[in-house]
Amino acid sequence: EKGDLAGHRDSTTSLVSLKGSKLGLDEEDEPLRLRLEAIGMHVGANICERLCRDRGLFTDTLDMIKFICKDLWATCWDKQVDNLRTNHRGVYVLQDNSFKPIARISSWEGRPESIRRARLYAILPAGIIRGALARLGLNATVTPEITTLPQCTFQVKLPKGA
Amino acid sequence: IWKSRTEKINAELFALTYGALVVQLIQDYEDYAEVNKQLEKMGYNIGTRLIEDFLARSALGRCADFREVGEVVAKVGFKSFLNITPTVTHSQPQPSGSRPPSQANPTGSSFILTLDENPLAEFVELPEEALEGGLWFSNVLCGVLRGALEMVQMQVQAEFLSDVLKGDESTQIQVRLLKYLEEEVPVGDD
Numbered sequence A: 001e002k003g004d005l006a007g008h009r010d011s012t013t014s015l016v017s018l019k020g021s022k023l024g025l026d027e028e029d030e031p032l033r034l035r036l037e038a039i040g041m042h043v044g045a046n047i048c049e050r051l052c053r054d055r056g057l058f059t060d061t062l063d064m065i066k067f068i069c070k071d072l073w074a075t076c077w078d079k080q081v082d083n084l085r086t087n088h089r090g091v092y093v094l095q096d097n098s099f100k101p102i103a104r105i106s107s108w109e110g111r112p113e114s115i116r117r118a119r120l121y122a123i124l125p126a127g128i129i130r131g132a133l134a135r136l137g138l139n140a141t142v143t144p145e146i147t148t149l150p151q152c153t154f155q156v157k158l159p160k161g162a
Numbered sequence B: 001i002w003k004s005r006t007e008k009i010n011a012e013l014f015a016l017t018y019g020a021l022v023v024q025l026i027q028d029y030e031d032y033a034e035v036n037k038q039l040e041k042m043g044y045n046i047g048t049r050l051i052e053d054f055l056a057r058s059a060l061g062r063c064a065d066f067r068e069v070g071e072v073v074a075k076v077g078f079k080s081f082l083n084i085t086p087t088v089t090h091s092q093p094q095p096s097g098s099r100p101p102s103q104a105n106p107t108g109s110s111f112i113l114t115l116d117e118n119p120l121a122e123f124v125e126l127p128e129e130a131l132e133g134g135l136w137f138s139n140v141l142c143g144v145l146r147g148a149l150e151m152v153q154m155q156v157q158a159e160f161l162s163d164v165l166k167g168d169e170s171t172q173i174q175v176r177l178l179k180y181l182e183e184e185v186p187v188g189d190d
Helices: A003-010 A017-024 A027-052 A063-077 A110-123 A125-133 B011-029 B032-058 B065-084 B128-133 B141-148
Strands: A083-086 A090-096 A142-143 A152-157 B087-091 B110-115 B155-164 B171-180
Touching: A027 A063, A027 A110, A027 A125, A027 B011, A063 A083, A063 A090, A063 B011, A110 A125, A110 A152, A125 A142, A125 A152, B011 B110, B032 B065, B032 B128, B032 B141, B065 B087, B065 B110, B065 B141, B065 B171, B141 B155, B141 B171
Parallel strands: none
Antiparallel strands: A083 A090, A090 A152, A142 A152, B087 B110, B110 B171, B155 B171
16 A cells, blocks of 8 residues: 555556645545645635734735745744745745654655655645735645655745736 | 753644634534534544653653642643643542542542633634534643543543633633553553
Protein backbone atom coordinates (compact mmCIF):
# COMPACT_ATOMS: atom_id res chain seq x y z
CA GLU A 1 0.00 0.00 0.00
CA LYS A 2 2.70 2.44 0.89
CA GLY A 3 4.86 1.21 -1.93
CA ASP A 4 2.51 2.17 -4.71
CA LEU A 5 2.37 5.74 -3.52
CA ALA A 6 5.70 6.47 -5.03
CA GLY A 7 4.41 4.61 -8.04
CA HIS A 8 1.48 6.96 -8.39
CA ARG A 9 3.73 9.91 -8.31
CA ASP A 10 6.35 8.66 -10.65
CA SER A 11 4.12 7.01 -13.17
CA THR A 12 2.73 9.28 -15.81
CA THR A 13 0.76 6.54 -17.47
CA SER A 14 -1.31 5.53 -14.47
CA LEU A 15 -4.94 6.48 -14.89
CA VAL A 16 -5.79 5.45 -11.38
CA SER A 17 -6.41 8.23 -8.89
CA LEU A 18 -5.41 11.03 -11.22
CA LYS A 19 -6.72 13.67 -8.91
CA GLY A 20 -5.01 12.27 -5.85
CA SER A 21 -1.75 11.58 -7.57
CA LYS A 22 -1.34 15.21 -8.38
CA LEU A 23 -0.66 15.85 -4.72
CA GLY A 24 0.80 12.47 -4.07
CA LEU A 25 -2.17 11.67 -1.87
CA ASP A 26 -4.44 8.69 -1.88
CA GLU A 27 -7.84 9.10 -3.37
CA GLU A 28 -9.37 8.10 -0.07
CA ASP A 29 -7.76 11.19 1.40
CA GLU A 30 -9.89 13.43 -0.79
CA PRO A 31 -12.70 14.00 1.76
CA LEU A 32 -10.03 14.79 4.33
CA ARG A 33 -8.34 17.17 1.95
CA LEU A 34 -11.60 19.00 1.31
CA ARG A 35 -12.30 19.42 5.01
CA LEU A 36 -8.80 20.54 5.90
CA GLU A 37 -8.83 23.05 3.09
CA ALA A 38 -12.24 24.37 4.15
CA ILE A 39 -11.05 24.79 7.75
CA GLY A 40 -7.90 26.51 6.49
CA MET A 41 -9.85 28.91 4.30
CA HIS A 42 -12.05 29.84 7.20
CA VAL A 43 -9.00 30.55 9.35
CA GLY A 44 -7.10 32.36 6.60
CA ALA A 45 -9.95 34.70 5.82
CA ASN A 46 -10.43 35.69 9.44
CA ILE A 47 -6.79 36.06 10.33
CA CYS A 48 -6.24 38.12 7.21
CA GLU A 49 -8.97 40.46 8.27
CA ARG A 50 -7.38 40.97 11.66
CA LEU A 51 -3.96 41.56 10.12
CA CYS A 52 -5.28 44.08 7.62
CA ARG A 53 -7.27 46.10 10.10
CA ASP A 54 -4.56 48.67 10.78
CA ARG A 55 -2.80 48.84 7.49
CA GLY A 56 -3.33 50.84 4.33
CA LEU A 57 -4.85 49.65 1.11
CA PHE A 58 -2.92 47.32 -1.13
CA THR A 59 -1.48 48.91 -4.21
CA ASP A 60 -1.48 45.85 -6.46
CA THR A 61 -1.52 42.08 -6.58
CA LEU A 62 2.18 41.76 -5.87
CA ASP A 63 1.65 43.85 -2.77
CA MET A 64 -0.96 41.36 -1.59
CA ILE A 65 1.29 38.40 -2.28
CA LYS A 66 4.07 40.09 -0.33
CA PHE A 67 1.67 40.58 2.53
CA ILE A 68 1.01 36.82 2.48
CA CYS A 69 4.74 36.08 2.41
CA LYS A 70 5.58 38.41 5.26
CA ASP A 71 2.72 39.24 7.60
CA LEU A 72 0.57 36.17 7.24
CA TRP A 73 3.55 33.84 7.30
CA ALA A 74 5.03 35.47 10.39
CA THR A 75 1.71 35.27 12.19
CA CYS A 76 1.05 31.66 11.37
CA TRP A 77 4.44 30.10 10.90
CA ASP A 78 6.91 32.29 12.79
CA LYS A 79 9.02 33.38 9.86
CA GLN A 80 8.82 34.80 6.38
CA VAL A 81 8.78 33.00 3.09
CA ASP A 82 12.34 32.26 1.98
CA ASN A 83 11.82 32.62 -1.71
CA LEU A 84 9.18 34.11 -3.95
CA ARG A 85 9.10 33.55 -7.67
CA THR A 86 6.61 34.55 -10.31
CA ASN A 87 6.12 34.10 -14.02
CA HIS A 88 4.45 37.54 -14.16
CA ARG A 89 1.38 35.89 -15.55
CA GLY A 90 -0.53 35.14 -12.42
CA VAL A 91 1.55 32.30 -11.01
CA TYR A 92 3.52 32.79 -7.81
CA VAL A 93 5.65 30.18 -6.10
CA LEU A 94 6.20 30.66 -2.39
CA GLN A 95 8.97 28.61 -0.90
CA ASP A 96 9.66 27.96 2.76
CA ASN A 97 12.84 26.03 3.43
CA SER A 98 11.77 24.95 6.88
CA PHE A 99 8.02 25.02 7.06
CA LYS A 100 6.84 24.88 10.66
CA PRO A 101 3.84 22.55 10.31
CA ILE A 102 5.97 19.83 8.73
CA ALA A 103 9.32 20.53 10.37
CA ARG A 104 8.96 17.74 12.91
CA ILE A 105 7.32 15.05 10.83
CA SER A 106 9.02 11.73 10.51
CA SER A 107 8.02 8.13 10.14
CA TRP A 108 9.62 4.85 11.03
CA GLU A 109 8.38 3.61 7.68
CA GLY A 110 10.88 5.74 5.87
CA ARG A 111 11.11 8.94 3.96
CA PRO A 112 8.40 8.43 1.32
CA GLU A 113 5.96 7.78 4.15
CA SER A 114 7.11 10.92 6.00
CA ILE A 115 6.55 12.95 2.88
CA ARG A 116 3.14 11.42 2.35
CA ARG A 117 2.16 12.42 5.87
CA ALA A 118 3.70 15.85 5.53
CA ARG A 119 1.54 16.45 2.47
CA LEU A 120 -1.53 16.04 4.62
CA TYR A 121 -0.17 18.65 7.00
CA ALA A 122 0.38 21.12 4.17
CA ILE A 123 -3.28 21.15 3.16
CA LEU A 124 -4.51 23.29 6.02
CA PRO A 125 -1.82 25.94 5.42
CA ALA A 126 -2.70 25.95 1.70
CA GLY A 127 -6.29 26.63 2.74
CA ILE A 128 -5.15 29.44 5.00
CA ILE A 129 -3.30 31.11 2.12
CA ARG A 130 -6.24 30.64 -0.20
CA GLY A 131 -8.69 31.96 2.39
CA ALA A 132 -6.54 35.01 3.06
CA LEU A 133 -6.28 35.81 -0.65
CA ALA A 134 -10.01 35.29 -1.04
CA ARG A 135 -10.68 37.86 1.66
CA LEU A 136 -8.42 40.25 -0.26
CA GLY A 137 -10.56 39.66 -3.30
CA LEU A 138 -8.33 37.24 -5.17
CA ASN A 139 -9.85 33.95 -6.12
CA ALA A 140 -6.71 31.83 -6.33
CA THR A 141 -5.91 28.17 -6.31
CA VAL A 142 -3.13 27.13 -3.97
CA THR A 143 -1.24 23.89 -4.47
CA PRO A 144 1.26 22.73 -1.86
CA GLU A 145 4.22 20.68 -2.92
CA ILE A 146 6.76 18.81 -0.84
CA THR A 147 9.66 16.91 -2.29
CA THR A 148 12.24 17.20 0.47
CA LEU A 149 11.40 17.76 4.11
CA PRO A 150 11.16 20.19 5.74
CA GLN A 151 10.90 22.31 2.61
CA CYS A 152 7.50 23.23 1.25
CA THR A 153 6.42 25.25 -1.74
CA PHE A 154 3.01 26.65 -2.51
CA GLN A 155 2.01 27.41 -6.04
CA VAL A 156 -0.48 30.24 -6.10
CA LYS A 157 -2.37 30.57 -9.34
CA LEU A 158 -4.47 33.64 -9.88
CA PRO A 159 -7.28 33.87 -12.39
CA LYS A 160 -6.47 35.70 -15.61
CA GLY A 161 -6.58 39.44 -15.39
CA ALA A 162 -6.07 39.61 -11.62
CA ILE B 1 7.90 25.52 33.81
CA TRP B 2 8.50 25.15 30.08
CA LYS B 3 11.38 27.61 30.09
CA SER B 4 12.26 29.02 26.73
CA ARG B 5 12.64 26.02 24.50
CA THR B 6 8.95 25.56 23.95
CA GLU B 7 7.53 26.10 20.56
CA LYS B 8 4.58 28.38 20.76
CA ILE B 9 1.73 29.05 18.45
CA ASN B 10 0.09 32.38 17.79
CA ALA B 11 -2.92 32.50 20.11
CA GLU B 12 -5.18 34.01 17.47
CA LEU B 13 -4.25 31.35 14.96
CA PHE B 14 -4.93 28.70 17.59
CA ALA B 15 -8.32 30.11 18.54
CA LEU B 16 -9.40 30.66 14.95
CA THR B 17 -8.32 27.18 13.94
CA TYR B 18 -10.23 25.57 16.76
CA GLY B 19 -13.30 27.62 15.87
CA ALA B 20 -13.08 26.65 12.23
CA LEU B 21 -12.75 23.01 13.25
CA VAL B 22 -15.91 23.21 15.32
CA VAL B 23 -17.74 24.86 12.43
CA GLN B 24 -16.61 22.07 10.13
CA LEU B 25 -17.82 19.43 12.58
CA ILE B 26 -21.20 21.11 12.84
CA GLN B 27 -21.49 21.12 9.06
CA ASP B 28 -20.47 17.48 8.86
CA TYR B 29 -22.62 16.06 11.64
CA GLU B 30 -25.53 18.53 11.75
CA ASP B 31 -26.15 17.45 15.31
CA TYR B 32 -24.76 19.27 18.33
CA ALA B 33 -24.78 16.25 20.63
CA GLU B 34 -22.70 14.40 18.08
CA VAL B 35 -20.33 17.38 17.73
CA ASN B 36 -19.83 17.37 21.50
CA LYS B 37 -19.01 13.70 21.29
CA GLN B 38 -16.54 14.13 18.44
CA LEU B 39 -14.78 17.00 20.18
CA GLU B 40 -14.45 14.90 23.29
CA LYS B 41 -13.05 12.06 21.25
CA MET B 42 -10.51 14.31 19.56
CA GLY B 43 -9.52 15.63 22.95
CA TYR B 44 -9.13 12.10 24.27
CA ASN B 45 -6.71 11.30 21.48
CA ILE B 46 -4.80 14.49 22.18
CA GLY B 47 -4.72 13.80 25.91
CA THR B 48 -3.32 10.30 25.58
CA ARG B 49 -0.34 11.77 23.75
CA LEU B 50 -0.06 15.05 25.57
CA ILE B 51 0.47 13.33 28.91
CA GLU B 52 3.75 11.96 27.66
CA ASP B 53 5.01 15.40 26.79
CA PHE B 54 3.74 16.63 30.12
CA LEU B 55 5.54 13.95 32.13
CA ALA B 56 8.75 14.26 30.17
CA ARG B 57 8.99 17.99 30.61
CA SER B 58 7.53 18.56 34.03
CA ALA B 59 9.43 15.66 35.63
CA LEU B 60 6.71 15.44 38.24
CA GLY B 61 6.15 12.31 40.26
CA ARG B 62 2.97 10.52 41.19
CA CYS B 63 0.26 12.50 42.91
CA ALA B 64 -0.54 11.46 46.47
CA ASP B 65 -4.27 11.84 46.07
CA PHE B 66 -6.94 13.08 43.69
CA ARG B 67 -6.84 16.46 45.33
CA GLU B 68 -3.25 16.88 44.24
CA VAL B 69 -4.23 15.71 40.76
CA GLY B 70 -6.60 18.64 40.56
CA GLU B 71 -3.94 21.08 41.62
CA VAL B 72 -1.39 19.74 39.16
CA VAL B 73 -3.89 19.70 36.29
CA ALA B 74 -4.74 23.33 36.88
CA LYS B 75 -1.42 24.80 37.92
CA VAL B 76 0.94 22.81 35.76
CA GLY B 77 -1.13 21.25 32.97
CA PHE B 78 -3.37 24.14 31.99
CA LYS B 79 -0.62 26.63 32.77
CA SER B 80 1.94 25.04 30.49
CA PHE B 81 -0.27 24.12 27.56
CA LEU B 82 -2.80 26.94 27.53
CA ASN B 83 -1.10 29.51 29.76
CA ILE B 84 -4.11 29.84 32.01
CA THR B 85 -4.58 28.68 35.57
CA PRO B 86 -8.12 27.65 36.37
CA THR B 87 -9.32 27.85 39.96
CA VAL B 88 -9.73 24.41 41.54
CA THR B 89 -12.55 23.56 43.88
CA HIS B 90 -12.36 20.15 45.51
CA SER B 91 -15.16 18.06 46.79
CA GLN B 92 -15.39 14.67 48.41
CA PRO B 93 -18.16 12.21 47.60
CA GLN B 94 -21.30 12.65 49.66
CA PRO B 95 -19.71 14.14 52.74
CA SER B 96 -22.09 13.04 55.46
CA GLY B 97 -20.34 14.99 58.17
CA SER B 98 -17.75 17.66 58.34
CA ARG B 99 -15.02 15.15 59.17
CA PRO B 100 -12.37 14.66 56.52
CA PRO B 101 -12.72 11.23 54.89
CA SER B 102 -10.52 8.54 56.31
CA GLN B 103 -9.62 7.11 52.95
CA ALA B 104 -7.12 9.18 51.02
CA ASN B 105 -8.42 8.33 47.56
CA PRO B 106 -12.11 7.60 47.56
CA THR B 107 -13.48 7.06 44.11
CA GLY B 108 -16.15 9.58 43.42
CA SER B 109 -13.87 12.40 44.50
CA SER B 110 -14.10 15.30 42.16
CA PHE B 111 -12.85 18.75 41.49
CA ILE B 112 -14.20 21.62 39.50
CA LEU B 113 -12.01 23.74 37.29
CA THR B 114 -13.26 27.28 36.87
CA LEU B 115 -11.80 28.93 33.79
CA ASP B 116 -11.58 32.69 34.09
CA GLU B 117 -10.41 32.90 30.53
CA ASN B 118 -10.59 30.43 27.71
CA PRO B 119 -8.10 30.72 24.84
CA LEU B 120 -10.25 28.47 22.68
CA ALA B 121 -13.19 30.82 22.86
CA GLU B 122 -11.32 34.07 22.34
CA PHE B 123 -13.44 35.34 19.46
CA VAL B 124 -16.49 33.20 19.93
CA GLU B 125 -20.09 34.13 20.14
CA LEU B 126 -22.47 31.24 19.72
CA PRO B 127 -25.49 31.59 17.46
CA GLU B 128 -28.93 30.88 18.86
CA GLU B 129 -29.09 27.57 17.10
CA ALA B 130 -25.93 26.27 18.74
CA LEU B 131 -27.14 27.43 22.14
CA GLU B 132 -30.43 25.62 21.71
CA GLY B 133 -28.66 22.59 20.32
CA GLY B 134 -26.63 22.25 23.49
CA LEU B 135 -23.17 22.71 22.01
CA TRP B 136 -20.31 22.62 24.52
CA PHE B 137 -17.91 24.63 22.42
CA SER B 138 -14.74 23.74 24.32
CA ASN B 139 -15.63 20.10 24.87
CA VAL B 140 -12.24 19.08 23.51
CA LEU B 141 -10.83 20.00 26.94
CA CYS B 142 -12.93 17.32 28.65
CA GLY B 143 -11.52 14.76 26.29
CA VAL B 144 -7.97 15.91 26.87
CA LEU B 145 -8.43 15.54 30.63
CA ARG B 146 -9.98 12.09 30.30
CA GLY B 147 -7.31 10.87 27.89
CA ALA B 148 -4.38 12.27 29.83
CA LEU B 149 -5.54 10.98 33.21
CA GLU B 150 -6.38 7.57 31.80
CA MET B 151 -2.76 7.22 30.78
CA VAL B 152 -1.76 7.68 34.39
CA GLN B 153 -4.20 5.09 35.68
CA MET B 154 -7.16 7.24 36.50
CA GLN B 155 -10.49 6.74 34.87
CA VAL B 156 -12.37 9.97 35.14
CA GLN B 157 -15.52 11.54 33.90
CA ALA B 158 -15.01 15.09 32.72
CA GLU B 159 -17.83 17.37 31.70
CA PHE B 160 -18.77 20.98 31.40
CA LEU B 161 -21.12 22.30 34.04
CA SER B 162 -21.39 25.79 32.62
CA ASP B 163 -19.92 28.03 29.96
CA VAL B 164 -19.91 31.80 29.67
CA LEU B 165 -20.57 31.31 25.96
CA LYS B 166 -24.00 30.03 26.99
CA GLY B 167 -24.64 33.05 29.13
CA ASP B 168 -23.55 31.36 32.35
CA GLU B 169 -21.65 33.33 34.95
CA SER B 170 -18.60 31.13 34.77
CA THR B 171 -17.02 28.38 32.74
CA GLN B 172 -16.67 25.21 34.77
CA ILE B 173 -15.47 21.72 34.08
CA GLN B 174 -16.11 18.97 36.57
CA VAL B 175 -13.66 16.08 36.76
CA ARG B 176 -14.85 13.07 38.72
CA LEU B 177 -12.70 10.09 39.62
CA LEU B 178 -14.44 6.88 38.60
CA LYS B 179 -11.71 4.46 39.53
CA TYR B 180 -8.01 3.81 39.59
CA LEU B 181 -6.96 1.49 36.80
CA GLU B 182 -4.66 -1.44 37.33
CA GLU B 183 -1.30 -1.19 35.70
CA GLU B 184 -1.33 -3.55 32.80
CA VAL B 185 1.31 -4.71 30.43
CA PRO B 186 0.07 -3.93 26.93
CA VAL B 187 -0.94 -6.97 24.91
CA GLY B 188 2.05 -8.53 23.23
CA ASP B 189 4.47 -6.30 25.05
CA ASP B 190 6.13 -8.89 27.23
